[in-house]
Amino acid sequence: MIDLKNIVVRFGDFEALHHINVDVKEGEFFTFLGPSGCGKTTTLRTITGFIEPVEGVVSMQGNDITHVPIEKRNIGIVFQSYALFPTMTVKDNIAFGLKIKKMKKEEIEQKVKDIARKVDMTDEQLAKAVSQLSGGQQQRVAIARALVTEPAIICMDEPLSNLDAKLRVNLRNELKKMQREFGITTIYVTHDQEEALTLSDRIAVFNKGYIEQIGTPNEVYNHSATEFVANFIGDINKLQGEIVSLMKLPEDKVHYIRLERIAVKADNGQDIINDGQGISVKGVIQSQEYYGLFIKYTIETAGQTLKVVEKNDGINIYEPGDHVVLRIDPKDIMSY
């Protein structure tokens, strides 16, 4: 559907993207994930045509669109700020692209009504000014405006970043539902790993203008390809010293384990063991963070501090100072 081959973008002497290769499949929800300044938005703007690469080819449905002007690419965009025109009503905002295409008035009317219905907007809301809508409603208008021109793909640049946490979670679900309903190929930019993991079919993790890994949420989370990805996605423990030697892990590498992969049990007096299927080590609870659904412990063990997440079963809750045993399975360790 969208194919980026060897894309290089430079701003003066600064190379923002170094030979980027991405292939987004039809109907896919594809996310560009990474920290600020990593090149994810630059890649999106290269696809949409706001930035022209100095090297490489952008293709859409097999056609080279590298030098096609923005307005002729047939790509819908939902901007970070939604970029709704404040001097127009909701209806005029949605109809803007259709009017530019010089469609007939009746046709515009019909298309606006259809898309408004699909994104759950009432006639009353259509007559309002965008400033009279809530954040969630504004997002729907932005999506409707991007979709009404029937683009081949839709690009979203951190559309949830301006919203509060609760609304963000609600809209995230709606966004996914809408994408499924419309079946439209979607490229989504975010720096929020949770958003990326919950929404995406596939994720490209960006770092300093390179793509570190492309994969499904499960692949990037559980089988992170690089140390950067392992650290960037979710919370993680770096294993050091005694544990590394106990588990006989190669010392020329760094080893990581996710918090939820470590099991905690009350200390039953058993010694430190390596039974071939993992190790059990003794530790002391340093602190406890109560999240309701789960509890996060900071545990002092084998000369290092590990963070562990345990499901809150209401029974096995440990207090600071409690002695516990940690169980680590070597198959959960990611080494780089």
Add this chain to the structure above:
Amino acid sequence: MQASIGGKQKFNLGKLWGIFGGVLFVYLFLGFMVIPCFNTLTSVFRETDAAGNPDPFAVIRFFFAGKMPMFLWNSIRLAICLVVTVNVVGISIVLLTEYFDIKGAKILRLGYMTTLIYSGVALVTGYQFLYDQNGLMTKWLAEFFPRMNKQWFTGFNAVLFTMTFACTSNHALFLRNAIRGIDYNTVEAARNLGARPFKVLLRVVMPTLLPTLFSLTVMTFITGLCAMSAPTLLGYNSINPEIVRLAGSSVADESFPQARAALLSIILAMCTIALLLTLNHYENKGHYLSVSKTKAKLVKQKIQNPVANVLAHIYAYVLFLIYMTPVVMIIIFSFQNWGNVRNKVLDVSNWTLSNYFGNQDYIYQNWKGKEMVSKGAISGVFGNEKTLGGIRLSFIMSAIAAALACVIVVIAVNYIFKHKKKKRGKLVEACLLFPWLLPTILICYSFRTFFNGNVFYVFGQNLYMKENVRILIVLAYMVVKLPFAVRMIKAAFYAIDDELEDAARNLGASQVVTFLRVKLPIVLPSVLAVFALNFNALFSEYDMGATFKKAEGTTYAMVIQSMCEDEGRNNVNMNASGRRCASTVFIMIISGLILYLVYGVGARDLGERLAIREKRRKCIEKIKGKLGIAHAAAEEMPKEEQETAA
């Protein structure tokens, strides 16, 4: 190779327009800003001695030998004194209405803000009406103090008094905003740490106002230095009236008058530039920025000491009276007949509209006792051809100049934003701000002298000749108003999110369509506000009209000023003073209306406008519903009852 924004650059119609616009801009900048002013600068050094030999320093020698330093000193003295008095009154009115808990603050604020709709020559003549030797207040004061000097309202004292109360508009607007921006938590914190209220005002509140106060001080100083209407009308020898006098003088009367006028203009310009550079340097050093994440609204402070509280109230209401008395008196007397206005006697049983719409003949007896008729000698603002002509001319010239300034600035600012990181963007902005460095009088004087001849780049025309002077005035008006328009409209462009332009382009709009349908509607309220404010200032402006001083270019303010000069002489213009009062009321109405449209109606966004429309619709429906019910009920009524109800 570098990444470029957008698609491939092509040589198209847009580029042609760009070249045309660039050439036009250079033509306007060089032709109507740089060359005329440069001509004024060089004219100082182009004088010759009696033998006809070049004597480049003749004017400068003359400057030090003659009275000219006196004019300069008078202007500086006025500026220095004004800085003190305007700041005292300006800070007082803001603290009294915004910081301290004074009873009737809302009404007081209205009074203090009257200078927004009542300024310039109208205000000066209003003060004259009250305080000159026959003025109402002078008469009243003379009853209490019979030995007082009835001619106290002339010269320096009169100018200082008038300008002190005329120049607090900026304090009323900007200092008020600054004080409203104070985080009340800082005041509470200071009180909590043991500071007494006066200490809080001095050590916490005032320091945050200092940047605004410094800007206001510089602007007041420049206003004092460049004062025109008050010194002219109240008789004070400062620079600007002298420049105008010299510009109209000839070598037959005195030595190199034009070159002296030019030198005075240049001295004024140098002072202005030095002050603006100081201001700029200070602004660049940074401000006291509030670091509050959640600002608390300022709560008015009660003055705890009862004596101080009473004194503060008395002070507030005395100031209110000084501001309001001329306004009220002018309004009242605009409805009195010509005899009462001339004698400054209020007759509450006799009101008239003749100062507005009158066109009556004046019947008198000549020295032989024969009855004579002076046609139309008692005429109102809208019945007097000369006044109407002034209104018409000022209206047209101000509207054209204000509109031109807006159009040029909107296009230029759009260009500046497109090229904000490039040198050409900064250059265009600097060119548009250039007139800010020069006093208005220098620009007008330069126009008057330079275009009073056949200039090749205006098609060999003499723009100071006959009706051409109107073009010259429009151009001067426009040039002078450009910097203000740039500052305001640029601020409006900052409000446009870059993503809006991207969104419009993504939806298929061309750059022109994006500008016209997305960006322009966003900045339009600000553009209209700038248009209205510039129009407002130009419609009643006096300084520039007086500098050009040409019969074909007699503006409204000049008509007002000259109206009373021939009052009653040869039995014409019998109600000139009354007409002047009515004119002032007319200006106040126009200014008030414009301010309402700009800050009341124009400041509403689409949401607010739609909400008001919806409210209005519901209201109409409600009324219709009630009428419908009444109608239905009426139909059911017996005929007799219907008649009674009707």
